[in-house]
Amino acid sequence: MDKPKILVVDDEKHIRMLYQEELEDAGYVVATSDGEEPILETLEREAPHVVILDIRLGPNLSGLDLLQTIRSRKEHVPVILSTAYDTFQHDLKSIAADFYVVKSVDLSELKAKVRQALAQASKAAPKAP
DSSP, X not given: OOOOEEXXXXXXHHHHHHHHHHHHHTTOEEEEEXXXXXXXXXXXXXXXXXXXXXXXXXXXXXXXXXXXXXXXXXXXXXXXXXXXOGGGGGSGGGGGSSEEEEOOSOOHHHHHXXXXXXXXXXXXXXXXX
8 A cells, every 4th residue: 555645734834844744754645735725626636545634724714614525525534623722622513523633742642543544444445346
């Protein structure tokens, strides 16, 4: 299998760069998006194995809304919600996510969730005949 691809969607450039560097060091291929491009176009182009999605993507864009869009078209792609605010965990829209992490400079929890999401995705993937 090729290296798993992770799509990081976050409006903060330094977060995208940090996640990209750390995840690439862990052996993943990483694509990034600031969330401005339509999410379905990004998903089609990048074909990620896992999406890490910030909940607050600027004043006019909610990661929870993008999550609903992803679920409507790409329900098999695991989504990890990433946010600085743990109160979103109780938002009903967030239950569509597979995992949830609170942003931290220590990315060990995020990396663990990526491994769990990849394991979950490989079990759920349709088997080739």
